[in-house]
Amino acid sequence: MAADRRTQILEAAIDAFCEQGLDGAGMDDIAQRAGVAKGTLYLYFENKDDLIRQAYWLCHQQDVEACQAGLDAIEGAIPKLQRRLRNVSAWGLANPKKIRMEMLYKSSPKYSKGRRYQTQTLQYQTIDKIMRDGLERGELRRLPAPLLGETFFGIGAAVFYYLCENPEKLDDEDFWHTCDEMIAGCLRQPP
Amino acid sequence: MAADRRTQILEAAIDAFCEQGLDGAGMDDIAQRAGVAKGTLYLYFENKDDLIRQAYWLCHQQDVEACQAGLDAIEGAIPKLQRRLRNVSAWGLANPKKIRMEMLYKSSPKYSKGRRYQTQTLQYQTIDKIMRDGLERGELRRLPAPLLGETFFGIGAAVFYYLCENPEKLDDEDFWHTCDEMIAGCLRQPP
Amino acid sequence: MAADRRTQILEAAIDAFCEQGLDGAGMDDIAQRAGVAKGTLYLYFENKDDLIRQAYWLCHQQDVEACQAGLDAIEGAIPKLQRRLRNVSAWGLANPKKIRMEMLYKSSPKYSKGRRYQTQTLQYQTIDKIMRDGLERGELRRLPAPLLGETFFGIGAAVFYYLCENPEKLDDEDFWHTCDEMIAGCLRQPP
Amino acid sequence: MAADRRTQILEAAIDAFCEQGLDGAGMDDIAQRAGVAKGTLYLYFENKDDLIRQAYWLCHQQDVEACQAGLDAIEGAIPKLQRRLRNVSAWGLANPKKIRMEMLYKSSPKYSKGRRYQTQTLQYQTIDKIMRDGLERGELRRLPAPLLGETFFGIGAAVFYYLCENPEKLDDEDFWHTCDEMIAGCLRQPP
DNA sequence: CATGAATGAGTGTTCATTCAT
DNA sequence: TATGAATGAACACTCATTCAT
Numbered sequence: 001m002a003a004d005r006r007t008q009i010l011e012a013a014i015d016a017f018c019e020q021g022l023d024g025a026g027m028d029d030i031a032q033r034a035g036v037a038k039g040t041l042y043l044y045f046e047n048k049d050d051l052i053r054q055a056y057w058l059c060h061q062q063d064v065e066a067c068q069a070g071l072d073a074i075e076g077a078i079p080k081l082q083r084r085l086r087n088v089s090a091w092g093l094a095n096p097k098k099i100r101m102e103m104l105y106k107s108s109p110k111y112s113k114g115r116r117y118q119t120q121t122l123q124y125q126t127i128d129k130i131m132r133d134g135l136e137r138g139e140l141r142r143l144p145a146p147l148l149g150e151t152f153f154g155i156g157a158a159v160f161y162y163l164c165e166n167p168e169k170l171d172d173e174d175f176w177h178t179c180d181e182m183i184a185g186c187l188r189q190p191p
Numbered sequence: 192m193a194a195d196r197r198t199q200i201l202e203a204a205i206d207a208f209c210e211q212g213l214d215g216a217g218m219d220d221i222a223q224r225a226g227v228a229k230g231t232l233y234l235y236f237e238n239k240d241d242l243i244r245q246a247y248w249l250c251h252q253q254d255v256e257a258c259q260a261g262l263d264a265i266e267g268a269i270p271k272l273q274r275r276l277r278n279v280s281a282w283g284l285a286n287p288k289k290i291r292m293e294m295l296y297k298s299s300p301k302y303s304k305g306r307r308y309q310t311q312t313l314q315y316q317t318i319d320k321i322m323r324d325g326l327e328r329g330e331l332r333r334l335p336a337p338l339l340g341e342t343f344f345g346i347g348a349a350v351f352y353y354l355c356e357n358p359e360k361l362d363d364e365d366f367w368h369t370c371d372e373m374i375a376g377c378l379r380q381p382p
Numbered sequence: 383m384a385a386d387r388r389t390q391i392l393e394a395a396i397d398a399f400c401e402q403g404l405d406g407a408g409m410d411d412i413a414q415r416a417g418v419a420k421g422t423l424y425l426y427f428e429n430k431d432d433l434i435r436q437a438y439w440l441c442h443q444q445d446v447e448a449c450q451a452g453l454d455a456i457e458g459a460i461p462k463l464q465r466r467l468r469n470v471s472a473w474g475l476a477n478p479k480k481i482r483m484e485m486l487y488k489s490s491p492k493y494s495k496g497r498r499y500q501t502q503t504l505q506y507q508t509i510d511k512i513m514r515d516g517l518e519r520g521e522l523r524r525l526p527a528p529l530l531g532e533t534f535f536g537i538g539a540a541v542f543y544y545l546c547e548n549p550e551k552l553d554d555e556d557f558w559h560t561c562d563e564m565i566a567g568c569l570r571q572p573p
Numbered sequence: 574m575a576a577d578r579r580t581q582i583l584e585a586a587i588d589a590f591c592e593q594g595l596d597g598a599g600m601d602d603i604a605q606r607a608g609v610a611k612g613t614l615y616l617y618f619e620n621k622d623d624l625i626r627q628a629y630w631l632c633h634q635q636d637v638e639a640c641q642a643g644l645d646a647i648e649g650a651i652p653k654l655q656r657r658l659r660n661v662s663a664w665g666l667a668n669p670k671k672i673r674m675e676m677l678y679k680s681s682p683k684y685s686k687g688r689r690y691q692t693q694t695l696q697y698q699t700i701d702k703i704m705r706d707g708l709e710r711g712e713l714r715r716l717p718a719p720l721l722g723e724t725f726f727g728i729g730a731a732v733f734y735y736l737c738e739n740p741e742k743l744d745d746e747d748f749w750h751t752c753d754e755m756i757a758g759c760l761r762q763p764p
Numbered sequence: 765c766a767t768g769a770a771t772g773a774g775t776g777t778t779c780a781t782t783c784a785t
Numbered sequence: 786t787a788t789g790a791a792t793g794a795a796c797a798c799t800c801a802t803t804c805a806t
Contacts, residue, residue: 005790021300023214027776037792039778048776107298109212143369147353151373154345162338178334182342185376196765218801228767230803239801387769403682405596409797419771421799430797489680491594525751529735533755536727544720560716564724567758578786600780610788612782621780 006044009034013055018100022052022108056105059098064122066091071126077134078188082180084127085156092160093167099160127152134187141189148187155183197235200225204246209291213243213299247296250289255313257282268325269379273371275318276347283351284358290351318343325378332380339378346374388426391416395437400482404434404490438487441480446504448473453508459516460570464562466509467538474542475549481542509534516569523571530569537565579617582607586628591673595625595681629678632671637695639664644699650707651761655753657700658729665733666740672733700725707760714762721760728756 012034016025027048031038045051067087074080092099106112118124127149134140140148159179162169169175203225207216218239222229236242258278265271283290297303309315318340325331331339350370353360360366394416398407409430413420427433449469456462474481488494500506509531516522522530541561544551551557585607589598600621604611618624640660647653665672679685691697704718704725713721732752735742742748 019300021214023212024301026774028774038776039792039794040790042777043790103298104300107294109210109295110215141369141373143373144353144357147349150349150352151346154347154349155342155377156345158338158341158345161341162335165337166335178332181381182332182334182377185379185381186346186373188376190372190376217799222768229801230767231765233802234765401682403596405594406683408795410795420797421771422769424798425769485680486682489676491592491677492597523751523755525755526735526739529731532731532734533728536729536731537724537759538727540720540723540727543723544717547719548717560714563763564714564716564759567761567763568728568755570758572754572758599778604789611780612788613786615781616786 005036005040009036009041009044009051010055010058013051014059014097014101017052017055017104018097022104022110052105052111055101056111059095059101060122062095062098063088063091063102064126067123068126077130077137077139078184080130081152081187082183085159085179085183086176088156089160089163090170093163093170096164123153124149138189140187151186152183155186196227196231198249200227200232200235200242201246201249204242205250205288205292208243208246208295209288213295213301243296243302247292247302250286250292251313253286253289254279254282254293255317258314259317268321268328268330269375271321272343272378273374276350276370276374277367279347280351280354281361284354284361287355314344315340329380331378342377343374346377387418387422391418391423391426391433392437392440395433396441396479396483399434399437399486400479404486404492434487434493437483438493441477441483442504444477444480445470445473445484446508449505450508459512459519459521460566462512463534463569464565467541467561467565468558470538471542471545472552475545475552478546505535506531520571522569533568534565537568578609578613580631582609582614582617582624583628583631586624587632587670587674590625590628590677591670595677595683625678625684629674629684632668632674633695635668635671636661636664636675637699640696641699650703650710650712651757653703654725654760655756658732658752658756659749661729662733662736663743666736666743669737696726697722711762713760724759725756728759 009030013025013030016030016033019025020029027038027041030051031041034041041051045054067084069087071080071083071087074083106118112118128145131140131145131148131152135142135145135148200221204216204221207221207224210216211220218229218232221242222232225232232242236245258275260278262271262274262278265274297309303309319336322331322336322339322343326333326336326339391412395407395412398412398415401407402411409423410420412433413423416423423433427436449466451469453462453465453469456465488500494500510527513522513527513530513534517524517527517530582603586598586603589603589606592598593602600611600614603624604614607614614624618627640657642660644653644656644660647656679691685691700722701718704713704721707713708715708718708721
């Protein structure tokens with residue numbers, strides 16, 4: 001399952017972090033989960049900090065990539081966001097630990113300021129672009145792009161958490177239709 | 192300012208946790224901030240875990256109480272939620288550390304499952320009630336109450352984060368009007 | 383024997399360093415010798431480096447003080463040096479570990495450049511003074527003061543090592559008479 | 574420059590030990606300096622200890638050999654010692670790292686008792702021979718041969734250190750004349 | 765009640781050594 | 786012969802907790 005040592009360690013680390021937290025998970029534990037000796041970790045990562053950052057970055061990149069699927073072909077901010085919500089939900093349900101890892105990282109005072117939606121993330125940039133374009137076309141409510149972005153993230157998180165406990169809804173088109181309406185109702189500029 | 196020793200310690204602890212994280216903040220640091228000896232902490236709290244839980248609980252209770260202000264007098268789920276958003280925003284801006292403490296606690300795998308909106312919280316119960324009532328009256332989108340609740344939380348968090356960086360909007364009625372529309376557009380069942 | 387905790391630890395550390403070297407002696411070992419817990423060491427010393435430096439400094443200061451006894455009352459560079467040699471020998475025989483600790487410190491590339499006789503030591507300054515005065519009065523060979531100083535140190539070390547294995551000579555006035563002659567023959571400017 | 578792998582490694586090791594100390598220098602560092610893989614070290618040396626001992630021994634042998642040059646042709650203990658001092662000084666200035674390596678080894682509690690002049694060294698034997706012969710002929714002060722030897726070493730070290738910082742003196746015949754007088758004044762039995 | 769010196773299990777990290785290639 | 790990835794015991798250091806005062 002693990003292509004190489006590095007990935008093998010990163011996956012073990014993500015598991016450990018999810019279960020015990022960034023501080024709670026020890027290097028010993030991670031090494032054991034990865035099936036390597038403790039010293040081996042330091043062949044691939046400078047230190048625990050580096051391991052955490054790289055574990056986060058792996059999750060974040062995969063998340064972003066999954067979210068992006070098919071987005072370019074869609075016209076309009078609202079439809080793009082609707083599609084994006086489906087993308088992230090499907091990916092998140094299949095990779096719950098990676099979602100959790102992103103959250104842990106972002107909520108740690110050591111690594112981040114506690115926002116879900118942060119300027120330096122890749123998501124910020126793509127979402128921000130969508131929002132600015134939508135605002136320009138008069139498609140979205142006249143609110144600052146960052147607020148629109150953060151709001152979209154908030155709704156997304158809600159839907160995702162709901163799906164975690166009701167995964168069967170993932171294929172329920174009625175459910176998605178209502179979600180689409182929520183997003184549209186929330187963000188679309190009324191005529 | 193601190194009524195008694197216990198509160199004095201709790202407030203120092205909240206400060207420390209916000210700045211350095213639940214694991215990052217040491218009992219030494221907390222004691223120093225509180226102006227008491229390290230041993231004294233253990234007279235008021237069983238251990239660090241207990242201190243964290245009580246610090247969280249203090250913040251959570253005050254949060255809930257502040258959110259509740261004036262809600263009983265309001266008729267209708269949507270208006271209630273709109274008011275609630277103003278309540279939590281105003282309180283949160285005045286008590287950013289307490290909001291942060293709640294987040295830290297909820298995002299720690301040791302104490303919580305990582306949800307913002309959790310069954311055991313007091314908010315869950317009040318919001319859930321509002322949602323159930325609203326659904327019964329056909330006021331809200333036909334979605335499960337927990338999803339509606341989580342969605343409301345998501346929008347609330349977005350608005351709050353935005354206000355943190357643009358606090359002058361707190362008194363901007365136009366801003367709030369748009370927020371009200373976002374909430375309504377998102378949650379109200381269209382005719 | 384140990385006045386306070388700090389001294390108690392320093393003495394244990396000196397013992398350990400002498401037996402196992404600065405790097406070879408572990409903090410665990412030092413703590414055990416001192417009869418305290420490992421953590422206690424860090425209440426009195428910032429880190430191992432600090433402990434080493436302070437252990438050295440303690441030895442160095444006592445060494446210097448012992449060497450100085452009665453020197454002020456003596457007139458002339460040669461007699462002063464002769465007396466000094468007796469002083470350091472007597473003190474060194476009674477405190478062999480402290481002498482060794484000084485050597486270990488000075489010979490460690492981490493802490494020093496490897497000279498026995500170093501500018502920053504207290505001995506350097508007092509000996510240098512004696513040499514300069516002696517040169518001024520034409521009492522000593524016309525050589526640079528540092529070379530005279532280093533030479534005196536070299537002879538001193540030789541005598542000390544010899545005494546370590548023949549401690550009974552410490553009270554042998556004939557022995558000291560010959561030592562005095564060695565020093566004089568070596569350093570005094572012939573007429 | 575390095576005849577074979579073994580020498581190449583030994584020279585790299587000596588460099589590393591001089592700069593970082595016997596404990597401070599890692600096998601990694603030595604391998605890198607020698608331009609070989611870490612594992613290769615263990616083909617030529619049993620372990621780090623063995624490497625240290627052999628590195629020391631190499632330096633020691635070369636030192637002894639250099640000191641011996643032209644000594645057999647000289648009659649009399651004092652002239653021999655004077656010549657020897659010039660030999661070791663010239664060699665030491667040209668091979669400062671080898672001198673340093675010898676010192677590091679001798680001052681390490683793990684390998685030695687901390688004496689400059691030690692029974693098991695090759696120097697001990699040749700110097701001891703000179704001293705015994707000189708004593709027999711009444712040429713030297715009536716002191717035990719080991720003390721005379723150690724004293725000579727002490728003066729030698731002083732001269733060498735001085736030359737390190739004033740290398741131009743190496744060719745200054747006046748300087749050497751005074752050194753010769755120091756040695757003679759120190760060790761020769763007065764009539 | 766309050767203290768803070770003392771504790772020691774636990775942490776992240778290093779590094780001499782091994783061994784499959 | 787030569788390699789360098791892997792190992793794991795050992796290390797310096799931290800910190801929640803205790804307890805004599």
